[in-house]
Amino acid sequence: MISPLIALMHDQVTALRQQGVRAAALNSSLDPVERIEVEQAIEAGTLDLLYVAPERLLSGDLLNRLSRRPVALFAIDEAHCVSQWGHDFRPEYLQLGILGERFPAVPRVALTATADTRTREEIHRQLLPADARVFVSSFDRPNIRYHVGVKEKPREQLLRFIRERHAGESGIVYCMSRRATEQIADWLNARDIPALAYHAGIDPAQRQAHQGRFLREDGLVMVATVAFGMGIDKPDVRFVAHLDLPKTLEAYYQETGRAGRDGLPAEAWLIYGLQDIYRLRQMSAESTAGDDHKRREHQRLEALLGFCETTGCRRPALLGHFSETHAGECGNCDNCLTPPATWDATDAARRVLSCVYRTGQRFGAKHVIDVLRGADDERIRRLGHDQLTTWGIGQDLAAGLWQSVIRQLLAHGLLAPDPNGHGGLQLTDACRPVLRGETRIELREDALPTRQRPSHQRIEAADVAADPDTWATLRAERRRLAEAEGVPPYIIFHDATLLAMLEQQPRNLAEMADVPGVGAHKLSRYGEAFLAALAASPSTSGA
Structure with missing residues (x-):
C-alpha cells in the first residue's frame, strides 16, 4: 500500500493488527531498530500487508527487496496526488510509473476519494496501464x-x-x-x-x-x-x-x-x-x-x-x-x-455597478456603500464623490444589505477585485447585460442569525435516549480497553457498533457475533468484556 499519509499508516496498521492481519509500515517516522525489523519481515515473507511512503519506495533498495518476494498487488492510495492540476500535488507520484516497468505482472490499483474528471484521467495516464478499468462510485455522503x-x-x-x-x-x-x-x-x-x-x-x-x-x-x-x-x-x-x-x-x-x-x-x-x-x-x-x-x-x-x-x-x-x-x-x-428566500435585485445590482464605475473602479466595498447611502464625510467630499449621480441613491437599503449584494455580485463574477491588489472593485464583462437592462438578477436574502434548532440527528438524542445508562456503560468499557492497550477507542469498536449492541442487546457470544462490526477476531478478544458490560448496566440489571 503506497501512501503519503504517515499518521494514517500508523492508525491503520494498529487497526489491522487488532484484526489479526500481519501488517507493518515503512516510512521516515521509524527509528533504525524498527526499520530493520520491518525489512527483516519483508525478507522473511512474514507480512500480509506493507504500507510504504512513495519517497521510501523509490529510494534505497526497497524495490530490489520487493522483487525477491511474491508481491500480489500494488495499491496506490491518495492517487489524486499525481495531478499537477489538483489541490494536493506531490511530485513523487509522477515516478510511480516505474512499478509497471519493474513489476509488469503485478496488478496495480489507484485509489482516491477526491478526483474530478480531469484528475481521474491523469491518474489513469500516469499510474495505470492503458487498458485499466475505471470504477467510480458515488461521491454522495448522505449522512x-x-x-x-x-x-x-x-x-x-x-x-x-x-x-x-x-x-x-x-x-x-x-x-x-x-x-x-x-x-x-x-x-x-x-x-x-x-x-x-x-x-x-x-x-x-x-x-x-x-x-x-x-x-x-x-x-x-x-x-x-x-x-x-x-x-x-x-x-x-x-x-x-x-x-x-x-x-x-x-x-x-x-x-x-x-x-x-x-x-x-x-x-x-x-x-x-x-x-x-x-x-x-x-x-x-x-x-x-x-x-x-x-x-x-x-x-x-x-x-x-x-x-x-x-x-x-x-x-x-x-x-x-x-x-x-x-x-x-x-x-x-x-x-x-429551510429554503432561502430570493428577491429581484436587478435595480440594486445596477446601482452598485454604476457606483463602482463612477467612483473610478478603484475603491472597496465600504467606500462604495458609503457613497450609495449618501455618507457626508471629509474623504467623500475631498474626492468629490458627493457630487456623483450615484451619491445617496441607496439610502433606502441598509448597509448590511448592500454588502450582501456586493458579495453576491463578486460571487457571480459581475464584480472582480482590482488585480493590482489595492482593494478596489472593478466591473467585468459579465455585468454589461445587467447595466443595459437586458437581464434580471435574483439574489438570495441572507438570513439573520437565529438560534439553531438542536439537531434531530445527534447520536445521544436520536439513538440513546431510551437507554442512556447502557450507552454510558458500553463507552466506559471501550475507554477502559483502549487505555489498557494504548489505542484510540474507535480501534476497539466504532460508535456504530456500540449502538448496534445497544439496540440488539446480545446475551451470549453467538448473538454478539451477529452485531455489525464484531468480527471473529474482535469477538474472541472483546466479546466477553462487552457482554459483561451489558449485563452490568444499571438499566439492564434492573430489568
Whole structure:
C-alpha cells in the first residue's frame, strides 16, 4: 500500500493488527531498530500487508527487496496526488510509473476519494496501464448535513453551533491562518469547550501530541489549518466547520469528508463573507500560472462560489463538480430544510455597478456603500464623490444589505477585485447585460442569525435516549480497553457498533457475533468484556 499519509499508516496498521492481519509500515517516522525489523519481515515473507511512503519506495533498495518476494498487488492510495492540476500535488507520484516497468505482472490499483474528471484521467495516464478499468462510485455522503451561512460574528456563530448542536462531540474547525487556529482554540477553551490548535508552524512533537489526543479522546475540537486532516481516520468526527472559504470545491469536499466516517449523522458547517470571496478572487487574478492552469483554477473557483450561493439543494451543485448527477431535495442540507428566500435585485445590482464605475473602479466595498447611502464625510467630499449621480441613491437599503449584494455580485463574477491588489472593485464583462437592462438578477436574502434548532440527528438524542445508562456503560468499557492497550477507542469498536449492541442487546457470544462490526477476531478478544458490560448496566440489571 503506497501512501503519503504517515499518521494514517500508523492508525491503520494498529487497526489491522487488532484484526489479526500481519501488517507493518515503512516510512521516515521509524527509528533504525524498527526499520530493520520491518525489512527483516519483508525478507522473511512474514507480512500480509506493507504500507510504504512513495519517497521510501523509490529510494534505497526497497524495490530490489520487493522483487525477491511474491508481491500480489500494488495499491496506490491518495492517487489524486499525481495531478499537477489538483489541490494536493506531490511530485513523487509522477515516478510511480516505474512499478509497471519493474513489476509488469503485478496488478496495480489507484485509489482516491477526491478526483474530478480531469484528475481521474491523469491518474489513469500516469499510474495505470492503458487498458485499466475505471470504477467510480458515488461521491454522495448522505449522512452529512451541509450548512453554509454568512459570516458576521464568526466566533460567536461557531460557539453557538457547537453548544447547540454538538456539545461534547469531536469536531474539526478549519481556519485559513496559523494565528487564527491558536486564537480560536484558546477562545473555545476559555468557554469550556476543550480545543487544540494544529498548524505546520507548531513544534512537530507538539503537533504529534495534539493529533494523538484528538484520536484517543472523546469530545475534543481540533482547530487547524489544512495542514491537519490528511491521514486522519477518526470515524466519530461529528462535525467539520470552516471559518474561511477553502480554495476549491475539491478541498472542501475532502475536508468535510473527515466527518461521519462511521456512517452516523454528521455536519459540514461553513460561514463566509465578502472578504473571503474577495481574497479568492484576488488570488485567482494574481496567479502567475499558464493560461490553461489559470482557466481551470477559475472554473474551480466558480464551482465553489456557485455551491455557496446556490438557493437550491446543495448536493447537485457539489456532486455535479465530480460529474455525478443528483435529483436534489436531499432533505439533509440547509436549503432543503429551510429554503432561502430570493428577491429581484436587478435595480440594486445596477446601482452598485454604476457606483463602482463612477467612483473610478478603484475603491472597496465600504467606500462604495458609503457613497450609495449618501455618507457626508471629509474623504467623500475631498474626492468629490458627493457630487456623483450615484451619491445617496441607496439610502433606502441598509448597509448590511448592500454588502450582501456586493458579495453576491463578486460571487457571480459581475464584480472582480482590482488585480493590482489595492482593494478596489472593478466591473467585468459579465455585468454589461445587467447595466443595459437586458437581464434580471435574483439574489438570495441572507438570513439573520437565529438560534439553531438542536439537531434531530445527534447520536445521544436520536439513538440513546431510551437507554442512556447502557450507552454510558458500553463507552466506559471501550475507554477502559483502549487505555489498557494504548489505542484510540474507535480501534476497539466504532460508535456504530456500540449502538448496534445497544439496540440488539446480545446475551451470549453467538448473538454478539451477529452485531455489525464484531468480527471473529474482535469477538474472541472483546466479546466477553462487552457482554459483561451489558449485563452490568444499571438499566439492564434492573430489568
